[in-house]
Amino acid sequence: MRSSIACARCRRSKIKCVNAGIDTTCRACESSGRDCVYPTPAIGVGGGAAKRDIAALVDGEDRNGDWDSPKRQRSRKAPGVSSAAKDASKAANDVLDSSILTVKVWETVFDLFQSHFATLLPFLHPATFLSHIRQLSSTTQENHQDQSQSPPIQKTDPNPLIPLGVLALTARFHPQLVAFHSPASQGHPSNPLVASEVYATALRSRLAGVDGTSLAMPDLTRIQALLMLALHEWGMCRGKSAWLYVGMAIRLAQVMGLQFELENDLLARDPRSPVFKTEMEHFGVARRAEPKEQTSDDVIAQETKRRTFWACFTLDRCLSSGKYRPRMIRVKELGIQLPSDNAFAFGERVRTSRLNEPVVRRPQSFGAQGVQIPSIRQSLGGFEDKLPNNPPDGKPWSPISRRKDSTEDEIDRWEIGAEESVLSRVIRVIRIWGSIAKWSCAGGRRYVCCPP
Incomplete structure (x- = not known):
């Protein structure tokens, strides 16, 4: 047994005193046949000296013991948050x-x-x-040039x-x-x-x-960066990490309301409704005091948000694989139209269909002379539709000019049906592929009673 009190001989010899307590013979005195005498502890003023002697003895025992405890290490201060x-x-x-x-x-x-x-x-x-x-x-380049200057300019x-x-x-x-x-x-x-x-x-x-x-932090740039990181992880054969990053991007996009056409839907409601005001403040959509036409920059910014969410949808369908990686976006809950190349490149106000809507043909468009402008499908041939000399309702408009009716007075172009962009068709194909992947991961034809 190791004791905190050493006998007089062990204390003078600076060796470890192994004993069973005070007034017992230690191992060193027993082996040499000498009397084992313990010093009387001092009291009163001398108590401090006795404590120092005991501390010194314990320290000496720690240095000489065969079963000593490891040395204590100084605790280092963790780096501050600001430095990190x-x-x-x-x-x-x-x-x-x-x-x-x-x-x-x-x-x-x-x-x-x-x-x-x-x-x-x-x-x-x-x-x-x-x-x-x-x-x-x-x-x-400015940072490299400012390295020789002092003090540096904060930018x-x-x-x-x-x-x-x-x-x-x-x-x-x-x-x-x-x-x-x-x-x-x-x-x-x-x-x-x-x-x-x-x-x-x-x-x-x-x-x-x-x-x-x-x-x-809900931010459009952060959502786009998460999608890029997810695609990188997928390319590095780390599908689980990619699926997690896509899920984070989708949640941030849903917080920002990217799955809805907020600029179009909210502004058309009654401004006196308290629900309207709450929803506007939540999604950060500013209410204009007076009706104002969208500029090309506004259209491009809105189309960028729309394309960001469709990128979330695409990667969600590509990376979700059944039971353990479920899909997070449901098509029936989306209130956003499909993307448009003309809106993104030129800032045109384009109306496209939505993914949860059936594919329909766009409304007929007529030129300034009252002649119907053929669609792309009609231009390619295979149709026997006759073009009337006069429009049925007597409203001449061009497919690239603003229409004059009350419901579509802010539309420059229709891209519905055969005139959908290639990206919109890719999204439709990925939706079908996602359904097939979900069916296949659930067991496929092995769990189907009847053939498809």
């Missing part, structure tokens, strides 16, 4: 501050994105993205989420970026996946922030 935030932000910015990311490289990267990923992620507007990249490149950095997402998807296809992040050596060629992982890691860090609260 700065480190995460600096890591993401350092990746984008690389000298290899020139404007020419960015343009090539965007072309790669359009070639490989624009169908699943159709929300990047070319002019807007390229202007953002030029701003990012100019900010990077607001552009949002790096979208550039990091684009690089995470396309870096593997860019030879310069692959060679830069994964230099080839003898016997070890360059690994394209390393280049993509560099930017994906920076994107994860930027999305999570310091304590993870940034992930719950």
Whole structure:
């Protein structure tokens, strides 16, 4: 037994005193045949000295014992939240501050994105993205120039989420970026996946922030970045992570109300309704004091939101696989029209059908001379419809001019039926494919009583 009190001989010899308590013979005195005498503890003023002696004895026993407890380690202070935030932000910015990311490289990267990923992620507007990249490149050059100046000028950095997402998807296809992040050596060629992982890691860090609260921030850019990260994870054969990122993006999109045509539906309601006011404030839709026509920038911004949600729908159908990865978006609950290329590229006010509506032909359109303008289906032939000389209701309009009736007075173009865009048809096909995948993952024909 190890005691906290040592006999006089062990104390003088600075050795460990192994005894069963006071007034017992310790192991050292028993082996040498000497009397084992314990010192009388001091009281009163001398108590402090006795405590110091005992502490010194215990410390000596800790150094000489064969079964000593491990040494105590000093507790280190954890880095502060502010320093961690700065480190995460600096890591993401350092990746984008690389000298290899020139404007020419960015343009090539965007072309790669359009070639490989624009169908699943159709929300990047070319002019807007390229202007953002030029701003990012100019900010990077100014930062390099300001390093020699003191004090540095405080400037607001552009949002790096979208550039990091684009690089995470396309870096593997860019030879310069692959060679830069994964230099080839003898016997070890360059690994394209390393280049993509560099930017994906920076994107994860930027999305999570310091304590993870940034992930719950409803923002359109953050939703788009999560979708890009999900597509990257899917390409890296990490389907579970991809499904989780898509689920996060869908929840943020639903919080923002992207599954509804808020600008069109809410503004048409009675402004005196308290439910109307609450819903407007919740989704952040500003009520205009006077009716005002949408500008092309407003149309493009609305179409970008619409395409962002359809990207959520597409990846939800692609990554959901039955029982353990259920789908999160139900078509019957959607109140949003299908995307339009003309609205996205030119800012035209286009009306398309909705996914939960049956496919119908668009209303007839007539030219200025009262002659019906044929649709694309009619132009391709195979129809024997006769074109009347005069419109039935006497209202001349063009398919690209604003119609004059009360229900459609803010529409420039109809894209319904045969005139739907290719992206709208892709969404319809993916919806069918999602139903087939769900049926197949549930057992398919092995659990079907009757043949299809």
